[in-house]
Structures are given as structure tokens and as C-alpha cells.
Amino acid sequence: MKLLKIGGSIITDKDGYRTPDKKAIDRITGEIxxxxxxxxxxxxxxxYGHPLxxxxxxxxxxxxxTNKDYISMERVISSVKNLNKLFISSLIEKGVPAHSIHPSSSVLCRKGRIQSFPISPVKxxxxxxxxxxxxxxxVIDSEYGGSVLSGDKIISYIAKKTxxxxxxGMATNSPVLNNDGDKIGVFQNKHIKFLSESETTDVTGGMKNKVNELLEIKKPAFIFDATKPGxxxxxxxxxxxxxxxxxxxK
Structure with a gap:
């Protein structure tokens, strides 16, 4: 079984507001x-999520x-579902059977970490x-009320449970680079200092968080620039x- 996370920065203009990159979505679903x-x-x-x-x-x-926070949270959830619908529709148009599973409906977090996540429907x-x-x-959070659940955390959790x-794999819009601007072939602990904490509008931790999530899995994984076809x-x-x-x- 393969796990693949497609970065939101590839399929949307992340610095925009609800701006899908339909050409990228079509190319990526074509490869899939x-x-x-x-x-x-x-x-x-x-x-569709970060700016909101x-x-x-x-x-x-x-x-x-507060009630206002929960209303705002639901607006974010509804927005992200629209992007998911675009992605699913692109797969279906190519004859690929695909099924939406919305984490907001079933995942419970505590202090931003997954506490409960039934993955049997996924499997x-x-x-x-x-x-x-x-x-x-x-998603609902038992400590904070609500919290952001990144795709990186979802990939990490499923990988550890299956x-x-x-x-x-994590497909991003840029390679993992060292201090000289060269791509890192095999990540080592010494490289962690080169990674950015977060991008401009990224509310989920940027490249550093992606690497840390993959290291937690304790299985080989890949982060790669998927802006190039193939x-x-x-x-x-x-x-x-x-x-x-x-x-x-190491």
C-alpha cells in the first residue's frame, strides 16, 4: 500500500484566496x-484553508x-471540502474510483495531536x-475546542497504524535544500537546522514540520518537488x- 500527500501549495495558489490551480490538479490526477x-x-x-x-x-x-470560533471553523471546513471536490472530480473524470473521507467528521484531537481516528474506512x-x-x-479538539489538522499529521498517523x-511520499512545491541551496539526497539529523519553520501563510509548520512528521513514522519516506511532470x-x-x-x- 502507498501513502501520498499532495501539498496544497501545488494544487492552489497558497498566497491567494481559494484559487485552485486546475492545470496542476489535472496533471497530477493524470499521473495518479x-x-x-x-x-x-x-x-x-x-x-482554501490557510488564509481563512x-x-x-x-x-x-x-x-x-466561542460560538463565533466554531462558526469560523465550519467555514474553513466547508471551504476545504470544495477543494476536495475539485480534486475528486478530476480523478473521476479520468476513470479513477475515488472516495472523499473528511477528517472533520471523524477525527478527534487533543492539544492539536490526533487522539482518535478510525482508519478502517480508509483501509x-x-x-x-x-x-x-x-x-x-x-477538527474538534478536547482541550482547545478546535484545531488545525494538517495533511502531514494525517499521513504520519495512517503510516504508523498500517x-x-x-x-x-510527500509531494511539495520545492525540494529539500541544504545551506548551500543544494538538494539533500538523504536527510540526516544535521540537516534539520537548514529547514524553515513555516512559509508565509502556512499555518501547519512548513518544511521542518513535514520532515519531523516523517521522522516520527520510523519508516523510509520521500519528500519531493512535484511541480515538474512525471x-x-x-x-x-x-x-x-x-x-x-x-x-x-543517520
């Missing part, structure tokens, strides 16, 4: 349609959500020959792409 077998997909919220979360002031941990979808498509979202996982297909074919995150290679 060539290798759709045994695949779980997660996509980021991009400009920041604008509503929901990007910082806060206890005791059953794969067994049925359907691609489950999840996404970055906002023994069947063979390949794990990279996603190469990953799904079993090829080496981008930067390998392998806890066994």
Missing part, C-alpha cells in the same frame, strides 16, 4: 490515474472556543479498489525521488 492501485491520498488545504484559518485567528492554540476503501482521498482540515504501508508517477512506480527520509540512515 496511471498507477492508482493500493493508494491512499491526502491533499493539503492550500488557499489565519484570518479568523484560529491558527494559534486557544481554549474555550477498506483500498481493499475495495477505491482511492480514499483525505485532506487537511479542522503495517501494509510500502511507500510513503515525479508523482515515478514515486508510484517505486522510483527514488527527491529527498529520502530514513531514520535508519
Amino acid at each position: 490515474s496511471e498507477r492508482p492501485e493500493k493508494l491512499i491520498l491526502v491533499h493539503g488545504a492550500g488557499s 484559518v489565519r484570518g479568523f485567528g484560529l491558527d494559534n492554540a486557544k481554549k474555550n472556543y 477498506q476503501s483500498v481493499e475495495n479498489g477505491v482511492i480514499p482521498v483525505l485532506h487537511g482540515d479542522m 503495517r501494509e504501508t510500502e511507500r510513503i 515525479k508523482i508517477k515515478k514515486f508510484l512506480d517505486g522510483g527514488t525521488v527527491g529527498t529520502e527520509i530514513n531514520p535508519k540512515k
Whole structure:
């Protein structure tokens, strides 16, 4: 089984407001349609989530959500569902059976970390020959009231809970670079200081958080620049792409 997260910055203009990159979505779903077998997909919220979360002031941990906060949270959830619908529709147009699974409906967090997440529907979808498509979202939080759940955290959680996982990948809009601006082939602990904490509108931690989530999995994984055609297909074919995150290679 393969796990692939598509960054929201690839399929939207992340610095815009609800601006899909339909050309990128079509290209990416086209590559996926060539290798759709045994695949779980997660996509980021991009400009359908990050600007709204920041604008509503929901990007910082806060206890005791007010009615206004919950209304704002639901607006974010509705917005991200629209992006998910665009992505799913693009897959279906190419004859790929795909199924939306919205984390806001079933995931419970505590202090921003997943506390409860029933993944049996995800696994059953794969067994049925359907691609489950999840996404970055906002969910109920037992401590804060509500919290942002990134696609990176979703990938990490599913990978740790499924023994069947063979390949794990995060497709981003840029490679992982060292201090000299060169791509890092195999990530080592010494490279962590080169990573950015967050991008301009990213409310989920940027590249540093992506790497940390993959390191937590304790399984080999890849982060790669998917703005160039063919990279996603190469990953799904079993090829080496981008930067390998392998806890066994220190």
C-alpha cells in the first residue's frame, strides 16, 4: 500500500484566496490515474484553508472556543471540502474510483495531536479498489475546542497504524535544500537546522514540520518537488525521488 500527500501549495495558489490551480490538479490526477492501485491520498488545504484559518485567528492554540470560533471553523471546513471536490472530480473524470473521507467528521484531537481516528474506512476503501482521498482540515479538539489538522499529521498517523504501508511520499512545491541551496539526497539529523519553520501563510509548520512528521513514522519516506511532470508517477512506480527520509540512515 502507498501513502501520498499532495501539498496544497501545488494544487492552489497558497498566497491567494481559494484559487485552485486546475492545470496542476489535472496533471497530477493524470499521473495518479496511471498507477492508482493500493493508494491512499491526502491533499493539503492550500488557499482554501490557510488564509481563512489565519484570518479568523484560529491558527494559534486557544481554549474555550466561542460560538463565533466554531462558526469560523465550519467555514474553513466547508471551504476545504470544495477543494476536495475539485480534486475528486478530476480523478473521476479520468476513470479513477475515488472516495472523499473528511477528517472533520471523524477525527478527534487533543492539544492539536490526533487522539482518535478510525482508519478502517480508509483501509477498506483500498481493499475495495477505491482511492480514499483525505485532506487537511479542522477538527474538534478536547482541550482547545478546535484545531488545525494538517495533511502531514494525517499521513504520519495512517503510516504508523498500517503495517501494509510500502511507500510513503510527500509531494511539495520545492525540494529539500541544504545551506548551500543544494538538494539533500538523504536527510540526516544535521540537516534539520537548514529547514524553515513555516512559509508565509502556512499555518501547519512548513518544511521542518513535514520532515519531523516523517521522522516520527520510523519508516523510509520521500519528500519531493512535484511541480515538474512525471515525479508523482515515478514515486508510484517505486522510483527514488527527491529527498529520502530514513531514520535508519543517520
